[in-house]
Amino acid sequence: MALLQIAEPGQSPQPHQRRLAVGIDLGTTNSLVAALRSGVTAPLADDEGQVILPSAVRYHADRVEVGRAARQAAAVDPLNTIISVKRLMGRGLGDVKQLGEQLPYRFNSEGESQMPYIETVQGPKSPVEISAEILATLRQRAEATLGGELVGAVITVPAYFDDAQRQATKDAARLAGLNVLRLLNEPTAAAVAYGLDRQAEGVVAIYDLGGGTFDISILRLSKGVFEVLATGGDTALGGDDLDHAVAGWVLAQAGVSENLDPGAQRALLKVACDAKERLSDADAVEIAYADWRGTLSRETFDALIEPMIARSLKSCRRAVRDSGVELEEVTAVVMVGGSTRVPSVRSAVARLFGREPLTDIDPDEVVAIGAAIQAETLAGNNRGGEELLLLDVIPLSLGLETMGGLMEKIIPRNTTIPVARAQDFTTYKDGQSAMMIHVLQGERELIADCRSLARFELRGIPPMVAGAAKIRVTFQVDADGLLSVSARELGSGVEASIQVKPSYGLTDGEIARMLEDSFRKADDDRHARALREQLVDAQRLLEAVEAALAADGERLLSGEEREAIELQMGELRGLLDSQDVTAIERQSKRLSQITDAFAARRLDSTVKAALAGRRLNDIED
Numbered sequence: 196m197a198l199l200q201i202a203e204p205g206q207s208p209q210p211h212q213r214r215l216a217v218g219i220d221l222g223t224t225n226s227l228v229a230a231l232r233s234g235v236t237a238p239l240a241d242d243e244g245q246v247i248l249p250s251a252v253r254y255h256a257d258r259v260e261v262g263r264a265a266r267q268a269a270a271v272d273p274l275n276t277i278i279s280v281k282r283l284m285g286r287g288l289g290d291v292k293q294l295g296e297q298l299p300y301r302f303n304s305e306g307e308s309q310m311p312y313i314e315t316v317q318g319p320k321s322p323v324e325i326s327a328e329i330l331a332t333l334r335q336r337a338e339a340t341l342g343g344e345l346v347g348a349v350i351t352v353p354a355y356f357d358d359a360q361r362q363a364t365k366d367a368a369r370l371a372g373l374n375v376l377r378l379l380n381e382p383t384a385a386a387v388a389y390g391l392d393r394q395a396e397g398v399v400a401i402y403d404l405g406g407g408t409f410d411i412s413i414l415r416l417s418k419g420v421f422e423v424l425a426t427g428g429d430t431a432l433g434g435d436d437l438d439h440a441v442a443g444w445v446l447a448q449a450g451v452s453e454n455l456d457p458g459a460q461r462a463l464l465k466v467a468c469d470a471k472e473r474l475s476d477a478d479a480v481e482i483a484y485a486d487w488r489g490t491l492s493r494e495t496f497d498a499l500i501e502p503m504i505a506r507s508l509k510s511c512r513r514a515v516r517d518s519g520v521e522l523e524e525v526t527a528v529v530m531v532g533g534s535t536r537v538p539s540v541r542s543a544v545a546r547l548f549g550r551e552p553l554t555d556i557d558p559d560e561v562v563a564i565g566a567a568i569q570a571e572t573l574a575g576n577n578r579g580g581e582e583l584l585l586l587d588v589i590p591l592s593l594g595l596e597t598m599g600g601l602m603e604k605i606i607p608r609n610t611t612i613p614v615a616r617a618q619d620f621t622t623y624k625d626g627q628s629a630m631m632i633h634v635l636q637g638e639r640e641l642i643a644d645c646r647s648l649a650r651f652e653l654r655g656i657p658p659m660v661a662g663a664a665k666i667r668v669t670f671q672v673d674a675d676g677l678l679s680v681s682a683r684e685l686g687s688g689v690e691a692s693i694q695v696k697p698s699y700g701l702t703d704g705e706i707a708r709m710l711e712d713s714f715r716k717a718d719d720d721r722h723a724r725a726l727r728e729q730l731v732d733a734q735r736l737l738e739a740v741e742a743a744l745a746a747d748g749e750r751l752l753s754g755e756e757r758e759a760i761e762l763q764m765g766e767l768r769g770l771l772d773s774q775d776v777t778a779i780e781r782q783s784k785r786l787s788q789i790t791d792a793f794a795a796r797r798l799d800s801t802v803k804a805a806l807a808g809r810r811l812n813d814i815e816d
């Protein structure tokens with residue numbers, strides 16, 4: 196497998212001049228920018244000494260506010276204050292509307308474009324534009340602190356992000372005036388931050404429980420190379436859910452049952468979040484909500500959040516299984532994300548893996564720090580230093596549609612990227628001059644159960660008999676996880692290709708559902724695949740026999756023979772709708788046997804025709 200070389204050729208730094216590069220953790224809840232300064236890689240602080248920038252954007256009529264002030268205003272101006280915009284990145288209007296039921300925003304209702312827009316006092320804003328405000332704030336902070344223009348940034352994304360979500364993140368960076376050196380998976384950044392490449396070989400689990408998302412990644416380390424073996428997680432699980440659990444408890448205790456308006460809801464969630472965070476360092480905390488006062492103990496809190504921790508552990512087991520290693524083989528566990536400060540989260544993870552997780556680096560900062568280390572290397576500042584190789588994986592299998600509506604996987608899920616795989620296909624019909632390439636993503640056998648990513652056509656295939664053309668289809672996924680597909684007819688060299696940029700991405704729920712489906716329905720699928728294949732074969736046979744009858748039936752067959760063949764053809768046609776794989780297979784065999792003699796006679800006669808008029812000597816030459 197090809198390894199990605201991070202140090203880019205031709206990007207050597209000028210002597211005595213360091214190229215300014217930063218790492219950015221663009222989080223659902225919080226964002227940070229980090230850089231190397233005086234030999235130490237650390238997050239950069241704002242004027243008030245704060246390193247964490249809450250990922251909140253508030254639109255005023257005449258200006259935009261980003262960060263803490265915006266977060267605080269969320270309760271008073273919920274419609275113009277956008278939080279957790281990362282959840283909307285690269286999503287279509289349909290996906291967002293589903294999520295939107297829990298969100299207080301006004302989305303554009305027209306399906307004029309696939310892009311969702313949020314109506315604000317400054318007009319409609321897309322998730323890409325909103326994220327760009329956060330990135331621009333961090334860029335300005337970095338340029339002010341470092342004293343110069345940035346050559347670029349490494350921006351981290353969840354391992355789960357698909358093409359559309361990665362593309363949306365890149366677009367946001369471009370809007371913010373940032374040159375993206377690379378998108379880096381968050382867990383990989385965390386591993387880089389801990390310098391695990393300098394440790395002994397082993398398998399590392401990265402457990403990242405942030406504000407809105409949970410990611411688990413299993414990496415293998417050997418000789419300074421990270422290989423991502425598997426990723427998994429749950430993008431509907433995070434600190435927010437812990438807040439909701441506490442808020443629900445508060446409402447129950449306070450005896451409040453009526454629906455809260457969005458503002459009141461946020462005020463309550465803020466109280467709950469505050470209590471949760473204080474509980475990480477205390478055995479019990481006082482809570483005041485409206486005119487209710489009460490105490491929440493660590494014990495009660497642990498019981499409230501137990502189901503959520505259990506869900507995360509289930510994802511961990513699954514990812515370990517996917518990666519083909521045993522739990523005992525995991526030699527280090529890295530904790531990432533603010534929610535891993537919760538003591539019962541730490542102890543549950545320690546119990547699962549049978550070892551204490553690494554928590555030395557601030558779990559809020561670890562991803563940005565890793566990204567900054569990576570950015571330094573990409574900017575060409577540590578040449579001569581250790582070379583860093585990083586590998587990531589694709590979350591869902593990529594493939595294309597073949598005859599019979601089947602999904603042919605070209606790159607299986609969890610394959611490390613960058614990767615290029617090619618497979619050869621051929622034409623189905625004589626003289627076929629074009630071929631439709633339908634690119635799909637998913638684990639199921641039938642294309643109807645997979646997600647369509649793109650279609651394109653290869654035209655200008657020279658006319659040949661069916662099966663003679665050789666069309667090589669190449670799938671290529673670059674280091675950022677973006678897919679391009681090309682098709683080339685090898686004889687003539689005609690070529691067509693496409694860069695896959697879906698207008699909107701898969702929701703993580705969809706990814707999870709597609710994976711679950713594929714496991715549950717593996718048996719159904721095998722049957723469906725066998726049936727489709729049998730049908731394609733049967734149809735092909737019927738067409739071939741029909742063509743042969745039309746060409747040579749009169750000449751080479753007796754009336755009886757012809758009738759017998761037509762009878763078997765009729766039988767086979769009658770079975771095509773039956774779903775009965777075995778019967779279709781049996782009848783296909785019968786038809787092909789009964790036509791054997793006919794085929795032999797045709798072959799004979801063509802050979803004779805070819806030989807007619809030629810002398811034996813010519814042939815033996």
Ligand code: ADP
Nearest residue numbers: 222223224225405406407434472475532533534
């Ligand atoms: P994201 O990656 O989603 O931006 P972060 O890693 O910044 O998220 O984590 C934010 C989450 O961490 C929030 O839900 C926040 O309440 C939670 N958090 C921060 N500090 C603590 C703490 N001391 N105890 C428990 N949770 C915390």
Ligand code: MG
Nearest residue numbers: 222223405532
């Ligand atoms: Mg995070």
